[in-house]
Amino acid sequence: MTSHDHEHFEILMMKQVDGFIDAAERAELQAHTTDCATCRAELRSFTDLKTTTDAMRQRLLDDVAQDPLRPDLPTRAINTVGFLALVSAAVLCCGWIGWLVWTDPKIPEILRVGLLLAGGIGLGVFLNVLRLRLRAAPTDPYREIDR
Amino acid sequence: MQDDLQAAMPRAYIAAVRWLGNPDESRDACQEAAVKAWASRSQFDAKRPFYPWFYRIVRNVCFDRLRVRPRQVTMTTDVVARDDSAEDGLIAGQRRAAVQRAMAQLPEPTREILELRHFQDLSYDEIAEVLGCPNGTVMSRLYRARKALAQKLERDPAVRKDGGGR
Numbered sequence: 001m002t003s004h005d006h007e008h009f010e011i012l013m014m015k016q017v018d019g020f021i022d023a024a025e026r027a028e029l030q031a032h033t034t035d036c037a038t039c040r041a042e043l044r045s046f047t048d049l050k051t052t053t054d055a056m057r058q059r060l061l062d063d064v065a066q067d068p069l070r071p072d073l074p075t076r077a078i079n080t081v082g083f084l085a086l087v088s089a090a091v092l093c094c095g096w097i098g099w100l101v102w103t104d105p106k107i108p109e110i111l112r113v114g115l116l117l118a119g120g121i122g123l124g125v126f127l128n129v130l131r132l133r134l135r136a137a138p139t140d141p142y143r144e145i146d147r
Numbered sequence: 148m149q150d151d152l153q154a155a156m157p158r159a160y161i162a163a164v165r166w167l168g169n170p171d172e173s174r175d176a177c178q179e180a181a182v183k184a185w186a187s188r189s190q191f192d193a194k195r196p197f198y199p200w201f202y203r204i205v206r207n208v209c210f211d212r213l214r215v216r217p218r219q220v221t222m223t224t225d226v227v228a229r230d231d232s233a234e235d236g237l238i239a240g241q242r243r244a245a246v247q248r249a250m251a252q253l254p255e256p257t258r259e260i261l262e263l264r265h266f267q268d269l270s271y272d273e274i275a276e277v278l279g280c281p282n283g284t285v286m287s288r289l290y291r292a293r294k295a296l297a298q299k300l301e302r303d304p305a306v307r308k309d310g311g312g313r
C-alpha cells in the first residue's frame with residue numbers, strides 16, 4: 001500500500017505545511033494523499049502542529065508588541081565628536097586661565113607654578129572620568145530595562 | 148544596519164524567550180546581541196541576508212547564558228505556552244503546553260530546526276544559511292524533526308485522549 005517514493009512526498013508535505021508549494025505540486029500531493037493513508041495521517045499531524053505553534057508564536061509577538069524592544073546601540077561616532085569638542089573647549093578655557101595666572105605679576109612665582117600644576121592634574125582627571133563615563137553609558141545593557 | 152536590527156528585534160525576542168524562558172532576561176539578551184552585532188558589523192557581508200547572521204549572535208548569547216545557569220530553570224513552559232483557558236479553550240491551551248513539553252525533550256539539533264521554521268518563521272533558504280547546510284537537506288531534516296515531535300506528542304497523556312494515540 002505504501003510502495004511510493006516516500007522521500008518525494010515527504011518534501012511535498014513540508015512545502016504544503018509551510019505554504020511554499022506550487023499548484024502542480026499541490027495537485028500531486030493531493031492525489032497521493034487520497035490513496036495513501038500513511039501520508040494523509042502524517043500531513044494532518046504536521047498541519048495541526050503548525051497551527052498550534054503559529055498560535056504560540058503569535059502570543060509571543062503580541063507580548064513583545066506591547067512593549068517594543070529598541071536596540072540600544074552605542075552611538076560612538078557622536079560621542080567621539082562631542083568628546084573632542086568638550087576637550088577642546090576645556091583645554092582652551094584652562095589655557096586662557098593658565099595664561100592669565102602665569103602673566104599676573106601680583107602672584108608669587110611658587111604659587112603660580114603650584115596653581116598651574118594642580119590645574120593641569122585636575123583637568124587630566126576630569127577629562128579621563130568624562131571619557132570613561134561617555135564610553136560606558138551607551139553600552140550599559142541594563143539602562144533601558146531598569147525603568 | 149540599525150534599521151535591520153530594529154526590524155529583527157521581535158524575532159530575536161522570540162528566539163531568546165524560547166531558549167531562555169524568562170521575558171526580562173530575554174529582552175536583556177536581545178540588547179546584548181544587538182550591541183555585539185553592532186560592534187562586529189564590519190564582519191557582516193551585506194550581500195547575504197541579515198537575519199540569519201544576527202540570529203546566530205542571539206543564539207550564542209542565549210547559550211552562553213544557559214551555560215552558567217542551573218539545568219532545572221532552562222525551560223519555563225508557562226511563558227511560551229501559557230494556559231489561558233478562558234481565552235481560547237482548554238484544548239488549545241493544553242495542546243500548546245504539550246507541544247512545548249515535547250519540544251523540550253527533543254535533542255538540540257532537532258529542536259533547533261523546528262524553532263527556526265515554526266517560531267523564527269525562516270524560509271528554507273534562511274534555515275540553510277543558519278545551519279550551514281544545502282537547501283535540499285533542510286526539507287528532509289525538517290520532515291524528520293516534525294515526525295520526531297509528532298511522536299513525542301502522541302505519547303503525551305494530555306494529547307492522547309483527544310488525538311487517538313497509537
Ligand SMILES: [Zn+2]
Binds near residue numbers: 002009
Ligand atoms: Zn504516502
